[in-house]
Amino acid sequence: MKTASQLRKLADGSRLVRVTFAGTDFQLREGGNLAAEMLAAGIGPFRYTPVSGAPRNPYCMMGACFDCLVEIDGVIRQACMMEVREGLSISRPAAGEAEHD
Amino acid sequence: MTEADLVVIGAGPAGMSAARAAADAGLSVVLLDEQRKAGGQIYRDVVRAAKVRADILGPDFHKGLELVHALRHANIHHITGATVWQIERNTRVAYTVEGAASFVTGKCLLIATGALERPIPVPGWTLPGAMTAGAAQILLKQSGMLVENAVLAGCGPLLYLVAAQMCRAGTPPQALVETQSTANILAAVLHHGMGAIQGWRQLAKGLGLLSELRSSGVKRFTGASAIAIEGSEHVEAIRFTARGRRQRVECSTVLLHHGVVANTQTARSIGVPHHWDELQRAFVPEKNKWGRTVHPQVYIAGDGAGIGGADAAAITGRIAALAIAGELGAITQAERDAAALPLRRDLRRELAARPFIDRAYPPYGGALSPADETIICRCEEVTAGDIRKYAKIGCRGPNQTKAFGRPGMGPCQGRYCGLTVTELLAAANGLSPQDTGYYRIRPPIKPVTLGELAGLAKQIEDEKETAQ
Ligand SMILES: Cc1cc2nc3c(=O)[nH]c(=O)nc-3n(C[C@H](O)[C@H](O)[C@H](O)COP(=O)(O)OP(=O)(O)OC[C@H]3O[C@@H](n4cnc5c(N)ncnc54)[C@H](O)[C@@H]3O)c2cc1C
Ligand code: FES
Numbered sequence: 001m002k003t004a005s006q007l008r009k010l011a012d013g014s015r016l017v018r019v020t021f022a023g024t025d026f027q028l029r030e031g032g033n034l035a036a037e038m039l040a041a042g043i044g045p046f047r048y049t050p051v052s053g054a055p056r057n058p059y060c061m062m063g064a065c066f067d068c069l070v071e072i073d074g075v076i077r078q079a080c081m082m083e084v085r086e087g088l089s090i091s092r093p094a095a096g097e098a099e100h101d
Numbered sequence: 102m103t104e105a106d107l108v109v110i111g112a113g114p115a116g117m118s119a120a121r122a123a124a125d126a127g128l129s130v131v132l133l134d135e136q137r138k139a140g141g142q143i144y145r146d147v148v149r150a151a152k153v154r155a156d157i158l159g160p161d162f163h164k165g166l167e168l169v170h171a172l173r174h175a176n177i178h179h180i181t182g183a184t185v186w187q188i189e190r191n192t193r194v195a196y197t198v199e200g201a202a203s204f205v206t207g208k209c210l211l212i213a214t215g216a217l218e219r220p221i222p223v224p225g226w227t228l229p230g231a232m233t234a235g236a237a238q239i240l241l242k243q244s245g246m247l248v249e250n251a252v253l254a255g256c257g258p259l260l261y262l263v264a265a266q267m268c269r270a271g272t273p274p275q276a277l278v279e280t281q282s283t284a285n286i287l288a289a290v291l292h293h294g295m296g297a298i299q300g301w302r303q304l305a306k307g308l309g310l311l312s313e314l315r316s317s318g319v320k321r322f323t324g325a326s327a328i329a330i331e332g333s334e335h336v337e338a339i340r341f342t343a344r345g346r347r348q349r350v351e352c353s354t355v356l357l358h359h360g361v362v363a364n365t366q367t368a369r370s371i372g373v374p375h376h377w378d379e380l381q382r383a384f385v386p387e388k389n390k391w392g393r394t395v396h397p398q399v400y401i402a403g404d405g406a407g408i409g410g411a412d413a414a415a416i417t418g419r420i421a422a423l424a425i426a427g428e429l430g431a432i433t434q435a436e437r438d439a440a441a442l443p444l445r446r447d448l449r450r451e452l453a454a455r456p457f458i459d460r461a462y463p464p465y466g467g468a469l470s471p472a473d474e475t476i477i478c479r480c481e482e483v484t485a486g487d488i489r490k491y492a493k494i495g496c497r498g499p500n501q502t503k504a505f506g507r508p509g510m511g512p513c514q515g516r517y518c519g520l521t522v523t524e525l526l527a528a529a530n531g532l533s534p535q536d537t538g539y540y541r542i543r544p545p546i547k548p549v550t551l552g553e554l555a556g557l558a559k560q561i562e563d564e565k566e567t568a569q
Binding site: 006057062065 | 479
């Protein structure tokens with residue numbers, strides 16, 4: 001069973017910094033697009049839907065679909081609209097979280 | 102800065118060229134974009150990407166550099182990473198940067214928020230690993246990442262472009278699953294004979310991409326139907342019917358695309374009327390030939406005003422800027438008209454191939470009218486069958502569906518289900534999409550937190566105090 005997309009990174013010499021996702025440490029490129037770096041690190045699913053619990057990962061990468069939602073410091077954010085910073089502590093949004101209205 | 106002659110939302114080709122043209126005419130411009138770099142979708146992160154990936158991205162990408170460099174002008178204040186979530190009294194724009202909300206008021210407003218990829222609800226499109234073709238491009242331009250072991254599915258010029266870029270980078274797709282048929286192309290040729298020739302530049306570009314794909318040996322299936330994505334926790338394969346039989350190609354990513362449509366969210370949130378464009382098969386905002394909407398201070402340009410592509414977007418941006426400069430007295434009507442004349446000629450040339458492309462690469466029928474079990478609203482997991490059921494019990498328009506279920510009420514606000522819901526209801530009720538209508542869009546058009554609002558309230562109070 002496949003669990004991740006395969007992504008090849010073109011080298012760019014960025015510094016790697018530590019972030020955690022759901023309690024596990026990952027080294028991601030500092031300043032990189034958070035959703036992209038998470039995908040390339042094989043992190044996923046980003047979240048489970050509140051309705052059926054289905055797994056989701058980024059779909060549009062342009063801030064329109066909201067499938068890349070993650071929780072950072074208690075705030076639910078679009079990972080594709082954020083940059084990697086050292087020490088980010090990321091988790092899946094709690095199930096049933098009121099993300100709308 | 103909280104005031105400007107012109108506020109522009111969107112730093113793609115339309116917004117960038119409008120900002121520069123307005124600045125040249127002497128107007129003060131605030132340019133807002135939620136991305137951290139100017140460029141918009143086509144020229145995403147162009148300054149950095151052009152240096153390191155020019156060979157992969159192709160010659161067109163370079164045009165973006167000029168537009169970005171032209172933003173260096175004393176009259177232009179470009180606020181990056183600024184997400185616009187509300188517009189009040191037509192020209193007061195509320196936005197958030199890094200968790201802090203502010204607003205800026207323009208004498209005029211230009212909406213240049215671009216396009217979205219047309220929703221493509223096929224079975225399995227919500228699985229991790231199913232993405233838009235545009236998303237793959239964004240990964241490449243912005244992050245220097247190449248999607249390996251992928252299949253591209255759908256149709257249209259952007260699909261070929263992405264495929265060609267993947268080939269150039271040495272990670273060709275496993276297959277190209279194309280939904281248009283030879284009959285579509287033939288019909289387009291017959292219908293547009295002369296028009297297609299006028300638009301030969303774009304068509305030649307397309308042919309160039311196709312021959313690139315041919316020589317790289319990517320497997321192509323045309324006239325594909327019954328597309329479904331397989332996998333339990335993640336994409337594992339794509340199935341479809343082509344060449345007269347069922348096919349299955351294993352892959353870890355499926356990149357979907359069948360055209361782009363105007364992103365109407367911002368214009369709708371301030372009540373700009375839209376109408377159904379049969380050829381683009383989407384709603385487009387109503388505007389005059391200068392891009393002016395029913396709100397006299399509000400203009401709209403670029404793909405958000407109807408799909409024309411990047412070069413047309415830059416031209417319509419300039420045309421709108423001229424009208425705004427004329428309106429605000431920075432140039433005379435005669436100057437405005439004289440400057441617009443060659444732009445209109447260029448625009449006609451740019452748009453000449455459009456109807457041909459729309460006919461040759463019609464949206465995938467299986468995604469316009471999905472099977473009952475297919476999820477059409479990604480956020481609330483509403484299926485096509487649900488919408489048909491609502492129609493049966495009397496639901497006529499998209500806003501009414503919300504009384505039955507929650508389609509369009511999730512965080513994406515219908516960006517990826519709105520057109521599908523319109524089409525499904527129209528077909529079920531025997532009405533036109535025009536009469537069926539679209540979701541009413543209410544602000545905030547992007548999420549805003551209480552903390553951000555509190556900051557804004559303080560700013561408003563402080564300003565009141567200084568005014569007193
Ligand atoms: C994902 C994607 C990839 C594409 N790639 C190509 C390509 O490679 N080649 C090609 O010819 N065409 C491409 N297109 C088609 C594209 O629409 C046009 O070519 C061109 O980018 C349109 O220019 P524009 O200025 O109208 O809008 P865009 O270039 O789309 O610019 C709109 C800008 O508005 C900003 N924006 C939108 N809403 C808000 C908001 N609420 N707050 C703040 N900012 C906001 C966006 O961040 C964006 O930068 C692509 C389209 C998409 C959707
Ligand atoms: S991936 Fe669509 S909003 Fe982030």
